Amino acid sequence: MIDEDFSLKLIKWYNVNKRDLPWRKTNDPYKIWISEIVLQQTRVDQGLPYYLNFIKEFPKVQNLANASENKVLKLWQGLGYYSRARNLHFSSKLISNELKGKFPDNYDDLLKLKGIGEYTASAIASFAFNEKKAVLDGNVFRLLSRYFGILIPIDTSKGKKLFNSLAYNNLPKSNYGIYNQSIMEFGALQCKPSSPDCSICPLNIKCWAFSNSKIKELPFKKKKIKVRLRYFNFVIIQDNKSVIMEKRIKKDIWRNLYQFPLFETHDKNFEPPKSLVKNYSLVKKTEAIHMLTHQKLSIVFWHFKGKKNLSENNNMIVKLKNILSYPVPKIVENYIVQNLTNVR
DNA sequence: AACTCGGGGTC
DNA sequence: GACCCAGAGTT
Structure with missing residues:
Protein backbone atom coordinates (compact mmCIF):
# COMPACT_ATOMS: atom_id res chain seq x y z
CA MET A 1 0.00 0.00 0.00
CA LEU A 218 -6.22 0.28 16.57
CA PRO A 219 -3.38 -0.43 16.82
CA PHE A 220 -4.12 -4.03 17.74
CA LYS A 221 -1.88 -5.74 20.29
CA LYS A 222 -1.79 -9.41 21.12
CA LYS A 223 0.00 -9.63 24.42
CA LYS A 224 -1.29 -8.61 27.79
CA ILE A 225 1.15 -7.66 30.51
CA LYS A 226 1.41 -9.78 33.63
CA VAL A 227 2.36 -8.16 36.92
CA ARG A 228 4.51 -10.00 39.44
CA LEU A 229 3.99 -9.25 43.13
CA ARG A 230 7.15 -8.98 45.22
CA TYR A 231 7.79 -8.22 48.88
CA PHE A 232 10.75 -5.98 49.70
CA ASN A 233 11.99 -5.21 53.19
CA PHE A 234 14.57 -2.44 53.28
CA VAL A 235 16.48 -2.18 56.53
CA ILE A 236 17.88 1.23 57.32
CA ILE A 237 20.65 1.03 59.88
CA GLN A 238 22.03 4.42 60.82
CA ASP A 239 24.02 6.12 63.48
CA ASN A 240 24.47 9.87 63.83
CA LYS A 241 26.54 10.30 60.72
CA SER A 242 26.25 7.23 58.54
CA VAL A 243 23.98 4.59 57.11
CA ILE A 244 24.54 1.15 55.61
CA MET A 245 23.92 0.70 51.90
CA GLU A 246 24.57 -1.94 49.26
CA LYS A 247 24.88 -2.12 45.49
CA ARG A 248 22.46 -4.13 43.36
CA ILE A 249 24.59 -6.33 41.17
CA LYS A 250 22.24 -9.12 40.09
CA LYS A 251 20.34 -9.28 36.83
CA ASP A 252 17.18 -7.73 38.17
CA ILE A 253 15.50 -4.37 38.31
CA TRP A 254 17.71 -1.39 39.23
CA ARG A 255 20.98 -3.12 38.34
CA ASN A 256 24.05 -1.23 39.61
CA LEU A 257 21.96 1.19 41.64
CA TYR A 258 22.25 1.42 45.42
CA GLN A 259 19.77 0.70 48.19
CA PHE A 260 19.46 -0.08 51.87
CA PRO A 261 20.12 -3.73 52.75
CA LEU A 262 17.25 -5.66 51.21
CA PHE A 263 15.45 -8.75 52.48
CA GLU A 264 13.08 -10.07 49.84
CA THR A 265 10.43 -12.47 51.11
CA HIS A 266 7.76 -14.58 49.45
CA ASP A 267 4.98 -13.00 51.49
CA LYS A 268 4.42 -10.20 54.00
CA ASN A 269 5.88 -12.16 56.88
CA PHE A 270 9.20 -10.68 57.89
CA GLU A 271 11.02 -9.91 61.09
CA PRO A 272 14.36 -8.11 61.18
CA PRO A 273 17.37 -10.16 62.30
CA LYS A 274 17.59 -10.56 66.07
CA SER A 275 21.16 -9.30 66.24
CA LEU A 276 19.91 -6.10 64.70
CA VAL A 277 17.01 -5.69 67.11
CA LYS A 278 19.37 -6.33 69.98
CA ASN A 279 21.84 -3.59 69.08
CA TYR A 280 19.60 -0.98 67.51
CA SER A 281 16.16 0.42 68.12
CA LEU A 282 13.41 0.46 65.56
CA VAL A 283 12.39 4.11 65.27
CA LYS A 284 10.06 3.94 62.29
CA LYS A 285 8.31 1.51 60.01
CA THR A 286 7.03 2.78 56.70
CA GLU A 287 4.99 0.85 54.15
CA ALA A 288 4.73 1.68 50.48
CA ILE A 289 3.54 0.26 47.17
CA HIS A 290 5.72 0.83 44.13
CA MET A 291 4.31 0.00 40.71
CA LEU A 292 6.48 -0.94 37.78
CA THR A 293 5.31 -2.14 34.40
CA HIS A 294 5.75 -5.84 35.20
CA GLN A 295 6.04 -5.76 38.96
CA LYS A 296 4.11 -4.59 41.98
CA LEU A 297 6.45 -4.04 44.90
CA SER A 298 5.08 -4.22 48.41
CA ILE A 299 7.75 -2.44 50.41
CA VAL A 300 8.44 -1.98 54.11
CA PHE A 301 11.18 0.34 55.33
CA TRP A 302 12.47 -0.78 58.75
CA HIS A 303 14.36 2.19 60.16
CA PHE A 304 16.86 1.42 62.93
CA LYS A 305 19.06 3.83 64.85
CA GLY A 306 21.86 3.24 67.29
CA LYS A 307 25.29 4.26 68.46
CA LYS A 308 27.06 1.02 67.67
CA ASN A 309 29.92 1.47 65.23
CA LEU A 310 28.58 0.60 61.80
CA SER A 311 31.91 -0.26 60.28
CA GLU A 312 32.42 -3.47 62.24
CA ASN A 313 31.32 -5.86 59.50
CA ASN A 314 31.82 -5.87 55.76
CA ASN A 315 29.19 -3.24 55.29
CA MET A 316 29.22 -0.38 52.86
CA ILE A 317 29.10 2.71 55.04
CA VAL A 318 27.79 5.90 53.52
CA LYS A 319 28.04 9.27 55.20
CA LEU A 320 24.62 10.90 55.38
CA LYS A 321 26.07 14.08 53.91
CA ASN A 322 27.14 12.10 50.84
CA ILE A 323 24.12 9.89 50.45
CA LEU A 324 22.57 11.95 47.66
CA SER A 325 25.57 11.34 45.42
CA TYR A 326 24.66 7.69 44.99
CA PRO A 327 22.24 6.59 42.26
CA VAL A 328 19.21 4.96 43.87
CA PRO A 329 15.77 3.78 42.72
CA LYS A 330 13.02 6.38 42.85
CA ILE A 331 11.29 4.78 45.83
CA VAL A 332 14.56 4.77 47.78
CA GLU A 333 15.25 8.36 46.82
CA ASN A 334 11.85 9.33 48.16
CA TYR A 335 12.61 7.68 51.48
CA ILE A 336 16.02 9.33 51.73
CA VAL A 337 14.70 12.79 50.96
CA GLN A 338 11.90 12.45 53.48
CA ASN A 339 13.82 10.77 56.29
CA LEU A 340 17.59 11.10 56.02
CA THR A 341 18.63 14.37 54.44
CA ASN A 342 17.65 16.69 57.29
CA VAL A 343 19.77 14.73 59.76
CA ARG A 344 22.95 16.48 60.79
C1' DA B 1 8.24 -15.59 20.42
C1' DA B 2 8.03 -14.53 25.13
C1' DC B 3 10.03 -12.18 28.88
C1' DT B 4 12.33 -8.40 31.27
C1' DC B 5 13.68 -3.81 32.13
C1' DG B 6 11.04 2.05 35.36
C1' DG B 7 8.52 5.67 36.12
C1' DG B 8 4.89 8.69 35.07
C1' DG B 9 0.75 10.38 32.47
C1' DT B 10 -4.05 9.56 30.93
C1' DC B 11 -8.59 7.99 30.91
C1' DG C 1 -6.75 -0.76 36.90
C1' DA C 2 -5.40 -0.79 31.98
C1' DC C 3 -2.89 1.24 28.56
C1' DC C 4 0.74 4.06 26.70
C1' DC C 5 5.26 6.37 26.09
C1' DA C 6 10.81 8.58 19.92
C1' DG C 7 12.53 0.26 22.41
C1' DA C 8 16.26 -2.97 23.28
C1' DG C 9 18.45 -7.07 25.18
C1' DT C 10 18.02 -11.72 26.80
C1' DT C 11 16.27 -16.29 26.94
Whole structure:
Protein backbone atom coordinates (compact mmCIF):
# COMPACT_ATOMS: atom_id res chain seq x y z
CA MET A 1 0.00 0.00 0.00
CA ILE A 2 1.46 3.30 -1.08
CA ASP A 3 -0.27 6.61 -0.60
CA GLU A 4 1.34 9.26 -2.76
CA ASP A 5 0.53 12.37 -0.73
CA PHE A 6 0.71 10.75 2.73
CA SER A 7 4.26 11.94 3.39
CA LEU A 8 3.70 15.37 1.87
CA LYS A 9 0.70 16.05 4.10
CA LEU A 10 2.63 14.95 7.17
CA ILE A 11 5.58 17.23 6.42
CA LYS A 12 3.24 20.11 5.71
CA TRP A 13 1.46 19.52 9.01
CA TYR A 14 4.79 19.26 10.81
CA ASN A 15 6.04 22.61 9.54
CA VAL A 16 3.04 24.30 11.14
CA ASN A 17 2.55 22.26 14.31
CA LYS A 18 5.95 21.01 15.45
CA ARG A 19 7.15 21.59 18.97
CA ASP A 20 10.31 23.53 19.65
CA LEU A 21 12.63 20.81 20.96
CA PRO A 22 16.39 21.18 21.53
CA TRP A 23 17.51 17.99 19.75
CA ARG A 24 15.89 19.27 16.57
CA LYS A 25 18.27 22.21 16.45
CA THR A 26 21.43 20.16 16.03
CA ASN A 27 23.01 17.82 13.53
CA ASP A 28 25.42 16.44 16.12
CA PRO A 29 24.85 12.67 16.06
CA TYR A 30 26.04 12.43 19.65
CA LYS A 31 23.33 14.77 20.92
CA ILE A 32 20.71 13.12 18.74
CA TRP A 33 21.83 9.78 20.12
CA ILE A 34 21.38 10.97 23.71
CA SER A 35 17.93 12.32 22.92
CA GLU A 36 16.83 9.08 21.27
CA ILE A 37 17.95 6.92 24.17
CA VAL A 38 16.34 9.25 26.70
CA LEU A 39 13.07 9.17 24.78
CA GLN A 40 12.81 5.39 24.48
CA GLN A 41 9.53 4.42 26.15
CA THR A 42 9.53 7.89 27.63
CA ARG A 43 7.32 10.89 27.00
CA VAL A 44 8.96 14.11 25.81
CA ASP A 45 7.86 16.07 28.88
CA GLN A 46 9.47 13.53 31.17
CA GLY A 47 12.70 13.11 29.21
CA LEU A 48 13.45 16.73 28.33
CA PRO A 49 15.06 17.80 31.63
CA TYR A 50 17.19 14.64 31.66
CA TYR A 51 18.39 15.37 28.13
CA LEU A 52 19.35 18.91 29.07
CA ASN A 53 21.22 17.76 32.19
CA PHE A 54 23.01 15.07 30.27
CA ILE A 55 24.19 17.37 27.49
CA LYS A 56 25.22 19.99 30.00
CA GLU A 57 27.27 17.50 32.00
CA PHE A 58 28.58 15.58 28.98
CA PRO A 59 28.72 17.95 25.97
CA LYS A 60 30.83 15.52 23.94
CA VAL A 61 31.09 11.76 23.73
CA GLN A 62 34.50 11.87 25.40
CA ASN A 63 33.00 13.52 28.50
CA LEU A 64 30.54 10.68 28.83
CA ALA A 65 33.22 8.08 28.20
CA ASN A 66 35.43 9.50 30.93
CA ALA A 67 32.70 9.66 33.58
CA SER A 68 32.12 7.05 36.25
CA GLU A 69 29.12 4.76 35.93
CA ASN A 70 27.84 6.03 39.27
CA LYS A 71 27.73 9.55 37.89
CA VAL A 72 26.01 8.46 34.69
CA LEU A 73 23.40 6.49 36.62
CA LYS A 74 22.94 9.39 39.03
CA LEU A 75 22.02 11.65 36.12
CA TRP A 76 19.60 8.96 34.95
CA GLN A 77 18.07 8.49 38.40
CA GLY A 78 14.27 8.58 38.29
CA LEU A 79 13.99 8.02 34.55
CA GLY A 80 13.87 4.24 34.68
CA TYR A 81 15.09 1.51 32.34
CA TYR A 82 18.62 2.00 33.64
CA SER A 83 20.17 -0.34 31.07
CA ARG A 84 19.78 2.64 28.73
CA ALA A 85 22.26 4.61 30.82
CA ARG A 86 24.64 1.68 31.23
CA ASN A 87 24.59 0.99 27.50
CA LEU A 88 25.06 4.68 26.69
CA HIS A 89 28.12 4.68 28.90
CA PHE A 90 29.47 1.45 27.41
CA SER A 91 29.00 2.63 23.84
CA SER A 92 30.48 6.05 24.53
CA LYS A 93 33.66 4.37 25.71
CA LEU A 94 33.73 2.22 22.60
CA ILE A 95 33.30 5.27 20.35
CA SER A 96 35.83 7.30 22.26
CA ASN A 97 38.48 4.58 22.45
CA GLU A 98 38.12 2.02 19.68
CA LEU A 99 36.58 4.37 17.10
CA LYS A 100 38.90 7.19 18.16
CA GLY A 101 36.00 9.51 18.80
CA LYS A 102 34.52 9.20 15.31
CA PHE A 103 30.78 8.72 15.70
CA PRO A 104 29.26 6.03 13.43
CA ASP A 105 27.69 7.80 10.45
CA ASN A 106 25.41 5.16 8.95
CA TYR A 107 22.61 2.79 9.91
CA ASP A 108 24.61 -0.44 9.81
CA ASP A 109 27.39 0.86 12.03
CA LEU A 110 24.97 2.53 14.43
CA LEU A 111 23.08 -0.75 14.82
CA LYS A 112 26.23 -2.43 16.11
CA LEU A 113 26.30 -0.24 19.21
CA LYS A 114 24.88 -1.58 22.45
CA GLY A 115 21.53 0.04 23.21
CA ILE A 116 20.84 0.98 19.59
CA GLY A 117 18.19 -1.13 17.87
CA GLU A 118 16.44 -0.76 14.54
CA TYR A 119 14.36 2.22 15.58
CA THR A 120 17.21 4.24 17.09
CA ALA A 121 19.62 3.43 14.26
CA SER A 122 17.01 4.62 11.76
CA ALA A 123 16.33 7.75 13.76
CA ILE A 124 19.96 8.81 14.13
CA ALA A 125 20.87 7.86 10.56
CA SER A 126 17.98 9.83 9.09
CA PHE A 127 18.09 12.84 11.46
CA ALA A 128 21.85 13.38 11.43
CA PHE A 129 22.79 12.03 8.00
CA ASN A 130 19.51 12.01 6.06
CA GLU A 131 19.95 8.32 5.33
CA LYS A 132 16.93 6.67 3.71
CA LYS A 133 15.50 4.73 6.65
CA ALA A 134 11.97 4.63 8.05
CA VAL A 135 11.48 4.94 11.80
CA LEU A 136 9.03 2.55 13.40
CA ASP A 137 8.07 3.51 16.93
CA GLY A 138 4.82 3.50 18.89
CA ASN A 139 3.61 6.63 17.12
CA VAL A 140 4.24 5.22 13.66
CA PHE A 141 2.64 1.87 14.46
CA ARG A 142 -0.47 3.69 15.63
CA LEU A 143 -0.75 6.06 12.69
CA LEU A 144 -0.06 3.43 10.03
CA SER A 145 -2.42 0.87 11.56
CA ARG A 146 -5.23 3.39 11.68
CA TYR A 147 -4.67 5.11 8.37
CA PHE A 148 -4.16 1.95 6.33
CA GLY A 149 -6.45 -0.21 8.46
CA ILE A 150 -3.95 -2.87 9.47
CA LEU A 151 -5.54 -5.36 11.86
CA ILE A 152 -2.46 -7.53 12.26
CA PRO A 153 -1.07 -7.30 15.81
CA ILE A 154 1.94 -4.99 15.99
CA ASP A 155 3.74 -7.09 18.61
CA THR A 156 4.36 -10.09 16.37
CA SER A 157 7.15 -10.71 13.88
CA LYS A 158 4.60 -10.88 11.08
CA GLY A 159 3.21 -7.52 12.10
CA LYS A 160 6.60 -5.89 12.43
CA LYS A 161 7.60 -7.09 8.98
CA LEU A 162 4.43 -5.70 7.46
CA PHE A 163 4.68 -2.33 9.20
CA ASN A 164 8.34 -2.05 8.28
CA SER A 165 7.62 -2.36 4.58
CA LEU A 166 4.60 -0.09 4.89
CA ALA A 167 6.70 2.59 6.58
CA TYR A 168 9.56 2.26 4.12
CA ASN A 169 7.36 2.26 1.02
CA ASN A 170 5.70 5.49 2.07
CA LEU A 171 8.90 7.46 2.55
CA PRO A 172 9.07 10.67 0.50
CA LYS A 173 11.59 11.09 -2.31
CA SER A 174 13.90 13.16 -0.14
CA ASN A 175 14.17 14.73 3.33
CA TYR A 176 13.94 11.43 5.18
CA GLY A 177 14.97 12.96 8.46
CA ILE A 178 12.33 15.68 8.37
CA TYR A 179 9.72 13.17 7.31
CA ASN A 180 10.57 10.80 10.17
CA GLN A 181 10.29 13.69 12.60
CA SER A 182 6.96 14.58 11.04
CA ILE A 183 5.34 11.18 11.28
CA MET A 184 6.34 10.73 14.92
CA GLU A 185 5.28 14.22 15.92
CA PHE A 186 1.99 13.68 14.14
CA GLY A 187 1.46 10.45 16.05
CA ALA A 188 2.29 12.13 19.34
CA LEU A 189 0.18 15.28 18.92
CA GLN A 190 -2.60 14.53 16.42
CA CYS A 191 -3.05 10.76 16.09
CA LYS A 192 -2.94 10.27 19.86
CA PRO A 193 -3.56 6.92 21.58
CA SER A 194 -6.88 7.95 23.11
CA SER A 195 -9.58 10.24 21.80
CA PRO A 196 -7.73 12.05 19.00
CA ASP A 197 -9.57 14.98 17.44
CA CYS A 198 -10.12 13.46 14.03
CA SER A 199 -12.32 16.37 12.95
CA ILE A 200 -9.25 18.54 12.42
CA CYS A 201 -6.97 15.80 11.08
CA PRO A 202 -5.51 16.52 7.63
CA LEU A 203 -5.47 12.79 6.90
CA ASN A 204 -9.03 11.99 8.00
CA ILE A 205 -10.58 11.66 4.53
CA LYS A 206 -8.47 8.68 3.56
CA CYS A 207 -8.05 7.27 7.09
CA TRP A 208 -9.46 3.74 7.30
CA ALA A 209 -10.02 3.77 11.06
CA PHE A 210 -11.82 7.12 10.94
CA SER A 211 -14.06 6.02 8.08
CA ASN A 212 -14.86 2.75 9.82
CA SER A 213 -15.03 4.03 13.41
CA LYS A 214 -12.18 1.79 14.56
CA ILE A 215 -9.91 4.43 16.11
CA LYS A 216 -10.32 2.88 19.54
CA GLU A 217 -9.49 -0.61 18.30
CA LEU A 218 -6.22 0.28 16.57
CA PRO A 219 -3.38 -0.43 16.82
CA PHE A 220 -4.12 -4.03 17.74
CA LYS A 221 -1.88 -5.74 20.29
CA LYS A 222 -1.79 -9.41 21.12
CA LYS A 223 0.00 -9.63 24.42
CA LYS A 224 -1.29 -8.61 27.79
CA ILE A 225 1.15 -7.66 30.51
CA LYS A 226 1.41 -9.78 33.63
CA VAL A 227 2.36 -8.16 36.92
CA ARG A 228 4.51 -10.00 39.44
CA LEU A 229 3.99 -9.25 43.13
CA ARG A 230 7.15 -8.98 45.22
CA TYR A 231 7.79 -8.22 48.88
CA PHE A 232 10.75 -5.98 49.70
CA ASN A 233 11.99 -5.21 53.19
CA PHE A 234 14.57 -2.44 53.28
CA VAL A 235 16.48 -2.18 56.53
CA ILE A 236 17.88 1.23 57.32
CA ILE A 237 20.65 1.03 59.88
CA GLN A 238 22.03 4.42 60.82
CA ASP A 239 24.02 6.12 63.48
CA ASN A 240 24.47 9.87 63.83
CA LYS A 241 26.54 10.30 60.72
CA SER A 242 26.25 7.23 58.54
CA VAL A 243 23.98 4.59 57.11
CA ILE A 244 24.54 1.15 55.61
CA MET A 245 23.92 0.70 51.90
CA GLU A 246 24.57 -1.94 49.26
CA LYS A 247 24.88 -2.12 45.49
CA ARG A 248 22.46 -4.13 43.36
CA ILE A 249 24.59 -6.33 41.17
CA LYS A 250 22.24 -9.12 40.09
CA LYS A 251 20.34 -9.28 36.83
CA ASP A 252 17.18 -7.73 38.17
CA ILE A 253 15.50 -4.37 38.31
CA TRP A 254 17.71 -1.39 39.23
CA ARG A 255 20.98 -3.12 38.34
CA ASN A 256 24.05 -1.23 39.61
CA LEU A 257 21.96 1.19 41.64
CA TYR A 258 22.25 1.42 45.42
CA GLN A 259 19.77 0.70 48.19
CA PHE A 260 19.46 -0.08 51.87
CA PRO A 261 20.12 -3.73 52.75
CA LEU A 262 17.25 -5.66 51.21
CA PHE A 263 15.45 -8.75 52.48
CA GLU A 264 13.08 -10.07 49.84
CA THR A 265 10.43 -12.47 51.11
CA HIS A 266 7.76 -14.58 49.45
CA ASP A 267 4.98 -13.00 51.49
CA LYS A 268 4.42 -10.20 54.00
CA ASN A 269 5.88 -12.16 56.88
CA PHE A 270 9.20 -10.68 57.89
CA GLU A 271 11.02 -9.91 61.09
CA PRO A 272 14.36 -8.11 61.18
CA PRO A 273 17.37 -10.16 62.30
CA LYS A 274 17.59 -10.56 66.07
CA SER A 275 21.16 -9.30 66.24
CA LEU A 276 19.91 -6.10 64.70
CA VAL A 277 17.01 -5.69 67.11
CA LYS A 278 19.37 -6.33 69.98
CA ASN A 279 21.84 -3.59 69.08
CA TYR A 280 19.60 -0.98 67.51
CA SER A 281 16.16 0.42 68.12
CA LEU A 282 13.41 0.46 65.56
CA VAL A 283 12.39 4.11 65.27
CA LYS A 284 10.06 3.94 62.29
CA LYS A 285 8.31 1.51 60.01
CA THR A 286 7.03 2.78 56.70
CA GLU A 287 4.99 0.85 54.15
CA ALA A 288 4.73 1.68 50.48
CA ILE A 289 3.54 0.26 47.17
CA HIS A 290 5.72 0.83 44.13
CA MET A 291 4.31 0.00 40.71
CA LEU A 292 6.48 -0.94 37.78
CA THR A 293 5.31 -2.14 34.40
CA HIS A 294 5.75 -5.84 35.20
CA GLN A 295 6.04 -5.76 38.96
CA LYS A 296 4.11 -4.59 41.98
CA LEU A 297 6.45 -4.04 44.90
CA SER A 298 5.08 -4.22 48.41
CA ILE A 299 7.75 -2.44 50.41
CA VAL A 300 8.44 -1.98 54.11
CA PHE A 301 11.18 0.34 55.33
CA TRP A 302 12.47 -0.78 58.75
CA HIS A 303 14.36 2.19 60.16
CA PHE A 304 16.86 1.42 62.93
CA LYS A 305 19.06 3.83 64.85
CA GLY A 306 21.86 3.24 67.29
CA LYS A 307 25.29 4.26 68.46
CA LYS A 308 27.06 1.02 67.67
CA ASN A 309 29.92 1.47 65.23
CA LEU A 310 28.58 0.60 61.80
CA SER A 311 31.91 -0.26 60.28
CA GLU A 312 32.42 -3.47 62.24
CA ASN A 313 31.32 -5.86 59.50
CA ASN A 314 31.82 -5.87 55.76
CA ASN A 315 29.19 -3.24 55.29
CA MET A 316 29.22 -0.38 52.86
CA ILE A 317 29.10 2.71 55.04
CA VAL A 318 27.79 5.90 53.52
CA LYS A 319 28.04 9.27 55.20
CA LEU A 320 24.62 10.90 55.38
CA LYS A 321 26.07 14.08 53.91
CA ASN A 322 27.14 12.10 50.84
CA ILE A 323 24.12 9.89 50.45
CA LEU A 324 22.57 11.95 47.66
CA SER A 325 25.57 11.34 45.42
CA TYR A 326 24.66 7.69 44.99
CA PRO A 327 22.24 6.59 42.26
CA VAL A 328 19.21 4.96 43.87
CA PRO A 329 15.77 3.78 42.72
CA LYS A 330 13.02 6.38 42.85
CA ILE A 331 11.29 4.78 45.83
CA VAL A 332 14.56 4.77 47.78
CA GLU A 333 15.25 8.36 46.82
CA ASN A 334 11.85 9.33 48.16
CA TYR A 335 12.61 7.68 51.48
CA ILE A 336 16.02 9.33 51.73
CA VAL A 337 14.70 12.79 50.96
CA GLN A 338 11.90 12.45 53.48
CA ASN A 339 13.82 10.77 56.29
CA LEU A 340 17.59 11.10 56.02
CA THR A 341 18.63 14.37 54.44
CA ASN A 342 17.65 16.69 57.29
CA VAL A 343 19.77 14.73 59.76
CA ARG A 344 22.95 16.48 60.79
C1' DA B 1 8.24 -15.59 20.42
C1' DA B 2 8.03 -14.53 25.13
C1' DC B 3 10.03 -12.18 28.88
C1' DT B 4 12.33 -8.40 31.27
C1' DC B 5 13.68 -3.81 32.13
C1' DG B 6 11.04 2.05 35.36
C1' DG B 7 8.52 5.67 36.12
C1' DG B 8 4.89 8.69 35.07
C1' DG B 9 0.75 10.38 32.47
C1' DT B 10 -4.05 9.56 30.93
C1' DC B 11 -8.59 7.99 30.91
C1' DG C 1 -6.75 -0.76 36.90
C1' DA C 2 -5.40 -0.79 31.98
C1' DC C 3 -2.89 1.24 28.56
C1' DC C 4 0.74 4.06 26.70
C1' DC C 5 5.26 6.37 26.09
C1' DA C 6 10.81 8.58 19.92
C1' DG C 7 12.53 0.26 22.41
C1' DA C 8 16.26 -2.97 23.28
C1' DG C 9 18.45 -7.07 25.18
C1' DT C 10 18.02 -11.72 26.80
C1' DT C 11 16.27 -16.29 26.94
